Amino acid sequence: MANINELIEGFSFGQQQAIVGGSPVPAIANPQIAANIWRQTNLNTKPWAKMPINEDDKAEIGKGHEFATQLFKSHYQNPDFEISKYCSSQFIAWVMAFSLGNTTLSGSAPYTYTTTPALGSAARTLGGVSGVQSLELPYFTHVQQIRPGGSAILDEAKIGCAVRSWKLSIKNSPGRASAMISATCACTGQYVAPSTITLPAATLLNEFNAGTITALSFNGVNYMSGASASNFVSLDASWDNNFRPGYFPGSGNQDGYQIQGRLEFGDRTFSVQYVVRVAAGSPEYGDLIALTTGTSTVTFLRDSNNSFTMLIQKMAFQTAELSNTDGIVTLQITGSQLYDPINGLVTMTTVTPQNGICQ
Amino acid sequence: MDHVFMESPQGDEIKEVEATAAALSPLMSQGWHQVPPPATGKTNISTEEAK
Secondary structure, eight states, X not given: OOOGGGOEXXXXXXXXXXXXXXXXXXXXXXXXXXXXXXXXXXXXXXXXXXXXXEEESTTOXXXXXXXXXXXXXXXXXXXXXXXXXXXXXXXXXXXXHHHHEEEEEEESSSEEEEEEEOOTTSOEEETTEEEEOOSBOXXXXXXXXXXXXTTOSEEEXXXXXXXXXXXXXXXXXXXXXXXXXXXXXXXXXXXXXXXXXXXXSOOOOOBOOGGGEEEEEETTEESSSGGGTTOEEEEEXXXXXXXXXXXXXXXXXXXXXXXXXXXXXXXXXXEEEEEEEOOTTOSHHHHHHTTOOEEEEEEEEEETTEEEEEEEEEEEEEEEEEEEETTEEEEEEEEEEXXXXXXXXXXXXXXXXXXXXXO | OOEEEEEXXXXXXXXXXXXXXXXXXXXXXXXXXXXOOOOTTOSSEXXXXXX
């Protein structure tokens, strides 16, 4: 018996890789080493379950009856796992790098991570090796433990994990809950138990909150100054990689159950919705009617070592619905994020003291 | 200002560019990706200044 508060979790900030011929290459099946694994807290209190699936012979005729007589091992179909946290420079850099796939690292203490959605048709750097063409995103290792040691209740490392989707939310409320990000993660089914990893002390994160936002403009409307200043209520942005099933001939086995051998992105979706107060002359509805497009920017700035900017390269308004938020007349706006032929879809820039994220 | 080396999606060109979103976005959206600094003596390296 154990209390759920005893559950400790960690995951690698570096991506999984193997050394082949003296060079690092991306590796879905190679766990990261302990030195590249963070210990992090999680607002999601549900552990990451393993789910081996069995099948029976119920559908087969020739038994003389319709009932099952035998059970067979089938495959691992682990549920997704959510890492839900308050926004911090370290975690948001990790989420963007692992979910979007094309990251450039520059600077030195602090480090700047510039991330854009990877193009499957274009070569990029994966696992420290450049020139890789792939629909796969970087993989990480996830560790969860309860009383690790000789009589551990839970001690396992899931190998070949990837970020399926994320959700960023900003609210007009006080405290850390005003800026949150959650990442939904998928895994292949491969694991190691016991993990053989000693998790370090929990990483101290440099968190943002909605009060640290210094830039907030959507499609030409600035919500930090001018007529629309202080009209912003909330934002929900999300990304989904829509992974394709990763079972194929040779994808591998764990405990006699088939596992997935790849997690490839499908048709990805990028959604942005936000709510603003309505004032006389509010420009949003007019922009929608006029099919106006423009860049959109959200910037958190905690200090010179910790910041995050989401730059949507070309945004229009899909809908602008008149509504009521806590008694205030508002517009609920759904953005239409367009792929700009020059600058692409979206650029995430994070400055953080943490080195080696997704490297 | 920090600079980084970016390689074209075809792998036939390496370019040294400023590590800013404004400079990187057009390249990364076309499939350019970061590579380690190349060994000196390579001839296919261009810089923003040379453009």
